[in-house]
Amino acid sequence: MAEQSETPKPSVKAKGGLPSAPETMEVQLAPGDLPPWDLDSRLQVVKGRTPRLDGPAKVTGRARYAFDVKVQGMLWAKMVRATVPAGEVVRIDTSKAEALAGVKAVWTADVRTVRFTGQDLAAVAASSPEIAEDAAKLVEVVYEERSFVTDLERAMEVGAPLVYRPEEMPGPATVPRSGNVVGPQAPRRGGGRGDVEKGFTEAEVVVEGTYRVAVHTHSPLETHGVVAKWDGDDLTVWASTQGTFTVREGLAEALGIDRTRITVLTEHMGGGFGSKLAPSAVGSAFAVVACKLAKKAGAPVHLFLDRREEHLCTGNAPSALMTVRLGARRDGTLVAMHHRSFGSAGIAGGAGTGGPIAAMYTGCPSLKVEEHDVFTNAGPAAPLRAPGHPQGAFALESAMDELAEKLGMDPLELRRKNESHPVRRVQYDAGAKAMGWERRNKKAGDAPGPRKRGIGMANGNWYVIARDRGVGAEVRIHRDGSIEVFSGAQDIGTGFRTAMAMVAAEELGVSPADVVMRIGDTRYPEGPGSGGSNTTNSVAPAVRLAAHDARLKLLGLAAPLLKAEVGDLDAASGRIFVRGRPGTAVTLRQAAARMPGEEIRCPAERKAQYATYRGDLAGTQFAEVEVDVETGEVRIVKIVSVNDCGFAVNALTAESQVIGAMIQGASWALFENRILDGNFGTMLNPNLESYKILASKDMFEAVPILTEVANLGNNTSVAGLGEPPIVPTLAAIANAVYNASGARVRSLPMTPDRVLAALADARRRA
């Protein structure tokens, strides 16, 4: 632990930014907040590498996920889903299902208009999963079917079947709409400056490309679901969620009961990637249904979706059709950028992809961003790891590569010229070195064949998103010296549990393994939903404050024993000692034994982000691929991912997240593709056999590099990392494919048929 003033001042100087280019900044503290950890802080635990505290439980199967929960008298529920993509429900007949022995409760939906295959219609709860499945098949649904459209580009055509009647269309009425298309809209975070048409007239070189990305489903290993149990008016819900409190609020509202009656528990969860931010799921109210069935049956209910349902109604990343036009001077200086995109989030909105172009290359004087949502008769999209950004960066960064080619310029130099923040410069150097950028083909496709190697790169961006209101934490020191840390937030898989133990351990001078973490329980202090890369940076500052308070109280207990003032004491390795005289010490345990009661409780509230924080996160990636130009097969050899995440609390799990993002991005670029049958509106690959996700044999050398930046946004200097490392991956791979083969693949996934078509196109042009 660094020697810091024990009594916070409202304003302090701190050393922030890059270690290679530190900046001393004046930081305004909120009342009661601590000075931030900065480049001068001598941290013992934080920024180190701590294996996951729950790792042994997970790999031995002892970790209990919500899916694994079994309670006395529990029933099993199964949903009945629409089998047609559009129409009106004329009748739902549950009589045969209700008559089946073992069926205890039945629920039917109020909504009668069907807009996608997989929509909730009914549910049954029975004494076994097999009976529930049989009963679900006995529910008879009569539809009056309507014409429908599942394909993005067909939905844009004049005269296409309408997903919504104009008056039913979701979204603000101020945005222009026509047929199934809503837009143009500016991206959520703004965008647009200068006069873009004038910019293009001033440009000496212009490129324009149209890029397409298929729908990608989240496909977490643990499907969505809950176990719901009533005790009188009290409700306990074990949920596979990335927002325990969101589930509680959603259920309170839907069931019309007070939140105090509801406890949501998520001890471990098997992935979400954004799809588990909703109280149930974006396309299903299964959690509410489970609670209603449990109430009706007077017994606990287990309702988990199967893999098919997971694909159909729990969210996806929208498809995208994007045209990017870039104008530059001969020296590579960007003078005009135009992004016009259409995307389908199914029956939902939110398919924008203009985020990256709105946030990067900000020196370019003119920019126009036009996003359009296109409704289709398909399951609604949900945020997926940097919503819209991997798609948008694929278009923008492919176009940047095309511009570099046309200018005869090194693609990395073009980025350096137009995006030259000091953090970016450090990242370009680190990435280029780790990849060996000089090894790339100077002329695209110039490698020896037929298996040609090439290297590409791409930039990405994200934002520092922190929930700095209404987030808390509590540290308890027991009389026997044991330590507990409480946060109601869940560990989506990032290693949140371990990171919070590390923050507390840093303040208390103990090892993370000495801290017992209590998380994923709405009876504990409020935490955020894990969205926007905000969990660690929202909760860590509160944990630090609580732990700091506990530290002061422990030092206070030790002071009389050591005959010293609290201000002269320090804590490390489980001991409290007089600073400069490590021999004059007591153990934390000895100090704790002096407490008057049985425990010291130290709650804390997250303070506001400092005014000094930089709101952007930078990332850049380099990919090396091998393209078989005779078969169109693409094999990824290596990816180097360089990321700014502020201080990484746990470098080990931070790198793990970066590697996970590279894999998910590579899988998106090469394989993943939700296939809907345009004739019947059915998903043809609703499984994990033909919905293809990158598997071990396609794995590549993954090199994560964390760019240390003292963010000075809060008392821990932590920023965020869940999302940014997936943003550049798609484009970096596409650019590497171009460098290897000379083929510009503008449609994802890059399956052999598309690569062969792009190669044929390149040959025609040559």
Next chain:
Amino acid sequence: MHRFELARASSLAEARALLAERPGAVFKAGGIDLIDHMKEHLLEPPRVVDLKSVPGLADVAARGDGGLTIGPLVTLARVASHQVVAKAYGALAAACHDAASPQIRNVATIGGNVLQRPRCPYYRLESYKCVKKGGDVCFAVGGENRYHVIFGGGPVYAPHPSNAAVALVALGAAFVLDGPKGARTVPAGEFFTLPSRSPQRENVLENGEILTEIRLPPAGGWRSAYAAIKERAAFDWPLVSLAVSVKLEAGVVNDARVVLGAVAPIPWRSTRAEQALRGKGLGSETIESAARAATVGATPLSDNGYKVPLLQTLVRRTLTSLA
């Protein structure tokens, strides 16, 4: 889920009797394909007759004529790693090794693999009553057909899913089928049937018949190879596959079998490519003409024309590897 009884047979005769007793009963080997069918309600057998308990079906044995007999219940993993198979019947070892994932190969049997049903999504989804399931329409035509056939289609356009079968046809294997009327031996090349003859089935196996032996002829003088092109490197179905065996004498191809996979409703023998090879050395010109001959007569659907150049590349590369 549908309820069924599991019956363990201790002999072929008992297995057949157990099957005959309950209309709709099915045989089970590794169970990979069967369980998929049952989970999707494509099959709802009242009884499943497990062949694993029948002795003698999981052996690999040398034959008196110098050939090899492989029992139908030998796992893909064992076939792939069997020394004699790897040495003398390289195409088969490679095809078995290339299938599915290590976990599946440890359970899936070669008999089950050869007899598995098509992987076409329209067939595999309960909601589509396609020709394969007794309906009138092949939904791949006018629907999604990127993975479908370019040869031999109609009225079904789903490719045959077994790549071990492609190798077995190329190796000149024969299947022994044991039925109520006794045993018969059918050459692998005549075992598989086109949908124009029997749209709801893929082979001549009669109800009640059991594939009891896979016989491989002596490999003397023959060399074989198998290769496939897939989207994903593992746990994926080939876009195109190929097994070739050639009999070379003094550098000249005396005889050849060229069998294309994932492009037809059966393992597709390309007699044109074979003709292009016979009597010639495996020089680049011969290989080129065989590659082109292999795709003559291909009739791609709307979205699978890419399979034509892929096949040519595969033929070219595989023959080059044998030269």
